[in-house]
Amino acid sequence: MTQALANLPAVDALLCSDEGGLLIARYGRAPVTRTLQALLAEVRRQVMQDAAAVPGATDLLSEAAVMLAEADQPSLREVLNMTGTVIHTNLGRAVLPESAITSLARVAAGASNLEYDLSRGQRGDRDVHVESLLQEITGAEAATIVNNNAAAVLLTLNTLALGQGVIVSRGELVEIGGSFRMPEIMQRAGCRLVEVGATNRTHARDYEQAIDPTTALVMKVHTSNYRITGFTAMVEETELARIARSHQVPFVNDLGSGTLTDLRRFGLPHEPTVQEALAQGADLVLFSGDKLLGGPQAGLIVGRRELVDLIKSNPMKRAMRVDKLTLAAMFEVLKLYRDPESLTEHLPTLKMLARPPAEIKAVAQALLLPLGAHLQGKATAALIPVDSQIGSGALPTTTLPGFGVALTPMGRGDRPLQALVRAFRALPMPVLGRVHDGSLILDCRTLSDAGVFLDQLTNLKLS
Numbered sequence: 001m002t003q004a005l006a007n008l009p010a011v012d013a014l015l016c017s018d019e020g021g022l023l024i025a026r027y028g029r030a031p032v033t034r035t036l037q038a039l040l041a042e043v044r045r046q047v048m049q050d051a052a053a054v055p056g057a058t059d060l061l062s063e064a065a066v067m068l069a070e071a072d073q074p075s076l077r078e079v080l081n082m083t084g085t086v087i088h089t090n091l092g093r094a095v096l097p098e099s100a101i102t103s104l105a106r107v108a109a110g111a112s113n114l115e116y117d118l119s120r121g122q123r124g125d126r127d128v129h130v131e132s133l134l135q136e137i138t139g140a141e142a143a144t145i146v147n148n149n150a151a152a153v154l155l156t157l158n159t160l161a162l163g164q165g166v167i168v169s170r171g172e173l174v175e176i177g178g179s180f181r182m183p184e185i186m187q188r189a190g191c192r193l194v195e196v197g198a199t200n201r202t203h204a205r206d207y208e209q210a211i212d213p214t215t216a217l218v219m220k221v222h223t224s225n226y227r228i229t230g231f232t233a234m235v236e237e238t239e240l241a242r243i244a245r246s247h248q249v250p251f252v253n254d255l256g257s258g259t260l261t262d263l264r265r266f267g268l269p270h271e272p273t274v275q276e277a278l279a280q281g282a283d284l285v286l287f288s289g290d291k292l293l294g295g296p297q298a299g300l301i302v303g304r305r306e307l308v309d310l311i312k313s314n315p316m317k318r319a320m321r322v323d324k325l326t327l328a329a330m331f332e333v334l335k336l337y338r339d340p341e342s343l344t345e346h347l348p349t350l351k352m353l354a355r356p357p358a359e360i361k362a363v364a365q366a367l368l369l370p371l372g373a374h375l376q377g378k379a380t381a382a383l384i385p386v387d388s389q390i391g392s393g394a395l396p397t398t399t400l401p402g403f404g405v406a407l408t409p410m411g412r413g414d415r416p417l418q419a420l421v422r423a424f425r426a427l428p429m430p431v432l433g434r435v436h437d438g439s440l441i442l443d444c445r446t447l448s449d450a451g452v453f454l455d456q457l458t459n460l461k462l463s
């Protein structure tokens, strides 16, 4: 064995070979050296323990090339979202419009006037880059922006209700994505949650009775990811605003997804808009940047000037401020809302949500034959009608009719299906569908063109 190991090429010899030179040119000397050392140590172990054959220089170098290529792949990669959930939190939520991508790339590449007032030649405020558009679109007196809507809620509560009571209906104590729970956020923000009403019914008198001198806020939280149906009652926003005003406390509406345009114009169901929430008397409205709005991850706070100014002067704002890339992208996204008619043309999220079923069907049809041929003998492919979801807590009970391809393995049991799911996930651009009733369903609503999918089909390896 020791004799066999004597034939193992040395690291230096491998580094000096032509192949080794190419790897060094591509990945750098240190990573190639480290990889070869690790590989040779593993080979030695296998030879000693399992009496494995000693590989030659060519095999070692090609193995090293595979290892280096793998280590070089970014962990955060593009995938094809064919799950049927358009705004998928695990898959990065909104897809940015072209103009936003161009703008953030430009700002990323050099210095910018992020916090510099070019007209006065002095230090400026980074929020101004989106505030005037938010004022223009929503009609709000003032606006500010933080990292996400969870931060918007936390910062608002901590600013306006530290050590005081916040009144919320029991029907609205939401948990979003497992880690964001309204009662826990309240606690962390340093406020006292005052629950009123019952899970299914809350009345105006419940709020009235709960308000006392320690009350700082009346809050409404959009029940993003569920609906309470049946014997229910809730207090209208206008009524909540009236109650809050009569006791001189602000009324804050956390809209969650929120949208800046009436979705009915695109044939979608109505989702409360930020403008409506303001018109109903909210002093502040909080909403996400990357849900229905279709922009980068952010939390937007719009409403009364004096409250926004208080929030902006909270030292915690500094810890939640957005970066220049977010501001650059957000500006371009907000700009699109100046002309709501053309939103579905330019804003990918709304384009996908409003996509005509016939167009989705055409994409599914284009996949059908190539998929059937490629999976021949292993799985069948069928065009099926599907119901897509909006996702991220917008219109949770609404589904959008579309089309997809159902892939059903020939083999019995769960294993062939799992193998199919894994094979699609292992593609250069991983394809993520959803498993339903023994099939892998690939929803075509979010596949802009069939080419991207078909181009990598030759890489699909089904054992």
Ligand SMILES: *Cc1c(COP(=O)(O)O)cnc(C)c1O
Binding pocket: 148, 149, 150, 151, 153, 174, 176, 180, 221, 222, 223, 224, 225, 254, 255, 256, 257, 287, 288, 289, 290, 298, 299, 392, 393
């Ligand atoms: C999604 C959501 C949040 C959190 O927003 P993020 O942008 O994900 O941080 C807060 N409140 C409600 C009601 C939501 O739907």
